[in-house]
Amino acid sequence: MSAPDIFDLTGKTALVTGASQGLGERFAEVLAQRGAAVCVAARQTKKLEKLKARIEKAGGRAHAVALDVTAPEAVEAAVAEAEEALGPLDILVNNAGVAVTNNFLDQTIEEWDQVLDTNLRGAFLVAQTVAKRMAERGSGSIINIESVLGYGVMKGLAPYCASKGGLAQLTRAMAGELARFGVRVNGVAPGYIETDINRAFFATEAGDRLRKTIPFRRTGAPGELDGALLLLASDAGSYMSGGVITVDGGFLVR
Secondary structure, three states, rough: OOOOOOOOOOOOEEEEEEEOOOHHHHHHHHHHHHHOEEEEEEOHHHHHHHOOOOOHOOOEEEEEEEOOOOOOOHHHHHHHHHHHHHHOOOOOOOOOOOOOOHHHHHOOOOHHHHHHHHHHHHHHHHHHHHHHHHHHOOOOEEEEEEHHHHHHHHHOOOOHHHHHHHHHHHHHHHHHHHHHHEEEEEEEOOOOEOOOHHHHHHHOHHHHHHHHOOOOOOOOOOOHOOOOHHHOOOOOOOOOOOOOEEEHHHHHHO
16 A cells, blocks of 8 residues: 655645746646646746646646736735635745845845845735635645845845845744644745756856855755655645745755
8 A cells, every 4th residue: 555645735726926937937837746726926927828838738727827926906916816716725835036136335226126025025915915815714834935045145145135034034923923823834945046047157157166165066956946845835744834944955054
């Protein structure tokens, strides 16, 4: 007799923000492969429709919705549409994020606002909107995609580091308040994961120098986040809240 799949998400419904590319795209496909119905959300709707088609071709259920996480009305509308299309949300993967590289002394207020509005304010807006619905039902799992740069810093990325540090604290604050409603809140903090978005950089000398600072001496692959994601999304992590799983090849202990 085979053992049950502890990561089975059959009957669950998930919302993944920032799902049009990179890690968000991977997260959506992994959740769908494990049986979840997945609403994919981002501003680039053409890419979302292609992702939706791939999930459905593989036998899954998916819905695509346009979403600007910085706009409260858009967040409310997107969450309502997701639940109307697929059912009550059991899982939120709060993944939408941006980064701007610039020296601190040259940083513009526009760059600062862009990063903080998306990475922190946007994460708050989506999480609060979804959490209200989860709290009414008495269950749910919220996974905030943090970063190792919320715990350590790198030159040229002050707004990103500040936003991810804030998100790390927001994760814990949410967990403490939402536990009594049966809603779990945790974080996943990736290190340097190679995707189509940053592959060209890691092929440069600067990228190679950065890679050599990682104790594993390599970047991570998107699939190496699957275990952390599924643990927190599934009942396998039912007693976990307020924590963070760091997936960074030892970057923070170098």
